[in-house]
Amino acid sequence: MLLQVLLNGILIGGIYASFAVGFSLIFGVLRIVNIVHGEFIMLGAFITYWLYSIFGIDPFLSLPVSFALLFVGGYLLQRFVINRIIEAPEIMSLLLTFGLSLIIVNIALIVWKGDYRLVNPEYAGANLELGTLIIPYIRLATCVFALLAVGGLQFFLQHTNTGRAIKATSQNKEGARLQGVNPARIYAITFALGAGITAIAGSLLSMSFSVFPAMGGDYLLFSFFIVVVGGMGDLPGALVGGFILGILQSLVTNFIGAGLNYIVIFLVLYVMLITRPTGIFGRGLIE
Amino acid sequence: MNRTVASWWALAIVLVGVSLMAPLFMSGYALRFCTFVLMWIGLAGSLNLLTGYTGYLDFGHVAFFGTGAYVTGVLMLKVGLPFFPAMFAGAVIAAVIACLVGIPTMRLKGAYFAIAMLAFAEAMKHVVLELDGITGGGNGLSLPIYTNYTFFYYTMLAAVVFTIAVTYWFGRSKFGYALKAIREDELAADVSGVNTFSCKLIAFGISAFVAGMIGGIYAYWMTFLTPDDSFNVLLTVRMIIMAFLGGAGTVLGPIIGATFLASIEEILWASFAYTYLIIVGVIVVIVVLYIPRGIVGLIGEKLIKQYRRKGKSA
Numbered sequence: 001m002l003l004q005v006l007l008n009g010i011l012i013g014g015i016y017a018s019f020a021v022g023f024s025l026i027f028g029v030l031r032i033v034n035i036v037h038g039e040f041i042m043l044g045a046f047i048t049y050w051l052y053s054i055f056g057i058d059p060f061l062s063l064p065v066s067f068a069l070l071f072v073g074g075y076l077l078q079r080f081v082i083n084r085i086i087e088a089p090e091i092m093s094l095l096l097t098f099g100l101s102l103i104i105v106n107i108a109l110i111v112w113k114g115d116y117r118l119v120n121p122e123y124a125g126a127n128l129e130l131g132t133l134i135i136p137y138i139r140l141a142t143c144v145f146a147l148l149a150v151g152g153l154q155f156f157l158q159h160t161n162t163g164r165a166i167k168a169t170s171q172n173k174e175g176a177r178l179q180g181v182n183p184a185r186i187y188a189i190t191f192a193l194g195a196g197i198t199a200i201a202g203s204l205l206s207m208s209f210s211v212f213p214a215m216g217g218d219y220l221l222f223s224f225f226i227v228v229v230g231g232m233g234d235l236p237g238a239l240v241g242g243f244i245l246g247i248l249q250s251l252v253t254n255f256i257g258a259g260l261n262y263i264v265i266f267l268v269l270y271v272m273l274i275t276r277p278t279g280i281f282g283r284g285l286i287e
Numbered sequence: 288m289n290r291t292v293a294s295w296w297a298l299a300i301v302l303v304g305v306s307l308m309a310p311l312f313m314s315g316y317a318l319r320f321c322t323f324v325l326m327w328i329g330l331a332g333s334l335n336l337l338t339g340y341t342g343y344l345d346f347g348h349v350a351f352f353g354t355g356a357y358v359t360g361v362l363m364l365k366v367g368l369p370f371f372p373a374m375f376a377g378a379v380i381a382a383v384i385a386c387l388v389g390i391p392t393m394r395l396k397g398a399y400f401a402i403a404m405l406a407f408a409e410a411m412k413h414v415v416l417e418l419d420g421i422t423g424g425g426n427g428l429s430l431p432i433y434t435n436y437t438f439f440y441y442t443m444l445a446a447v448v449f450t451i452a453v454t455y456w457f458g459r460s461k462f463g464y465a466l467k468a469i470r471e472d473e474l475a476a477d478v479s480g481v482n483t484f485s486c487k488l489i490a491f492g493i494s495a496f497v498a499g500m501i502g503g504i505y506a507y508w509m510t511f512l513t514p515d516d517s518f519n520v521l522l523t524v525r526m527i528i529m530a531f532l533g534g535a536g537t538v539l540g541p542i543i544g545a546t547f548l549a550s551i552e553e554i555l556w557a558s559f560a561y562t563y564l565i566i567v568g569v570i571v572v573i574v575v576l577y578i579p580r581g582i583v584g585l586i587g588e589k590l591i592k593q594y595r596r597k598g599k600s601a
Contacts, residue, residue: 027398032398033398033402081576084576085575085576089342090396090397090398091338091342091397092575092579094344094398094401095344095527095531095574096576098346098571099567099568099569099571099572099574100568102524102567102571103565103568106561106562107561107565109561110561110562221402221409224405225406228403259413260417262406262409262410262413263410263414263417265406265410266410270388270391273391273392273394274390277394277395277399
């Protein structure tokens with residue numbers, strides 16, 4: 001029983017990690033807390049839902065589409081809207097992304113109504129049974145794909161020129177500029193990458209959880225929790241934070257009661273903010 | 288007393304006078320609407336006391352409104368306290384909770400604070416849901432019914448006048464200047480000898496007190512509370528937008544922003560709820576990109592320019 005609960009937590013934790021990485025990346029480079037983040041997840045989930053329900057496209061095949069669409073959308077959003085206030089006090093970026101989030105959620109509510117939808121391919125019911133442990137294949141696969149996406153992002157950041165320019169900008173903006181890096185371009189690409197990987201996470205979530213326009217709010221909170229636990233801007237930290245949240249939720253839901261999830265989340269957040277504001281590895285940014 | 292200050296006082300006295308007389312000439316519907324507008328002025332004013340003066344944006348401000356409402360309701364219903372002591376207790380408890388939550392969250396930069404408070408409001412809603420023995424949980428809480436709507440109008444008006452008076456004090460006192468110094472540059476304020484942490488915490492407590500007080504009046508007025516309504520994140524959304532649309536960190540800002548938005552809402556909300564929220568979102572984006580200092584700031588700048596032009600031509 002305990003093992004099964006832990007396993008469930010780990011499988012969902014992988015997806016949590018993948019959207020938290022997007023949140024953390026954007027914060028680490030642009031130094032903005034992106035309130036639109038939850039809506040990127042929602043849009044990714046809806047892209048998968050539509051491709052599946054209208055064209056019958058397998059949800060896993062929709063991942064590149066989700067990534068590409070949100071990459072382009074994120075790029076444009078950053079370049080033409082968010083970039084205008086990038087030097088302004090942080091309260092302005094909070095407000096701006098918050099306004100954008102209101103616009104996107106409510107357009108989605110008009111277009112798609114508040115209904116709950118589910119992406120439910122034929123193989124969704126199949127399980128891998130290991131002794132008493134039951135692992136739904138789809139959960140296993142979504143977790144693996146989420147981790148592949150995180151791995152791919154990490155590879156990109158470490159082994160391409162653009163990736164290294166992103167890392168340089170996050171470490172020292174002026175230093176990067178002196179080396180010929182154009183911060184405005186890097187900001188837009190980073191935001192686009194963050195949006196893209198988050199959309200992949202949304203697509204993966206749609207295969208196990210309901211899809212609806214207002215779904216983003218909870219995931220925004222989860223993202224924040226994960227990056228506080230893992231350390232703001234610390235990508236490996238976000239990975240660990242994702243697993244911690246997944247396991248924590250699974251434990252609370254099974255042994256204490258689902259209604260207490262938010263209370264436990266807040267209490268852990270509270271303790272973390274008092275004791276280790278730089279995350280469990282102490283590598284996070286507190287600026 | 289110079290002429291500007293005198294004209295401000297005249298404006299304030301006229302406004303209060305009109306507000307005091309208003310119920311004599313109003314229908315039930317108009318009275319209800321005006322009480323709502325007052326409630327929003329108070330709530331936007333409450334958020335303004337914190338965000339407008341310290342720069343800390345609170346995405347969970349509704350938690351204090353809900354706390355005030357529920358404490359008032361529970362004390363009246365389960366303890367049998369009269370309304371005013373119950374409301375006062377609700378406001379005090381909201382302020383105490385704010386200080387307790389503020390101790391870790393206000394040590395950090397604003398971005399952490401904003402979302403930590405969002406999580407806090409969600410947690411508070413679930414606390415109320417879980418304590419169903421006292422709060423009625425998801426079934427809601429029914430307060431003693433009192434239908435004297437003129438009473439609620441005047442009580443709300445008194446709360447608003449109190450809020451505005453505190454805002455005015457923030458604007459001119461040494462404490463207020465300390466807060467503004469924090470907003471502009473916290474580090475600089477710190478090295479200039481401002482005890483930034485305790486100043487922020489006091490501002491947060493006062494702000495939560497006001498929200499809790501208005502929550503208490505709301506509870507007695509509505510007579511029925513549910514966790515979903517009392518801790519609805521959309522209430523926070525409106526407070527933020529009203530304060531920033533009018534002009535954060537000013538006395539008039541929340542009054543103008545709340546009156547403007549509550550009127551639009553009254554027209555649009557019933558039939559076009561989502562459209563209304565899209566408009567609100569667009570307003571936020573426009574305010575941030577083009578009028579970061581709100582309507583008050585915009586008009587203020589125009590007046591100053593005009594004044595200068597006159598000075599030159601003379």
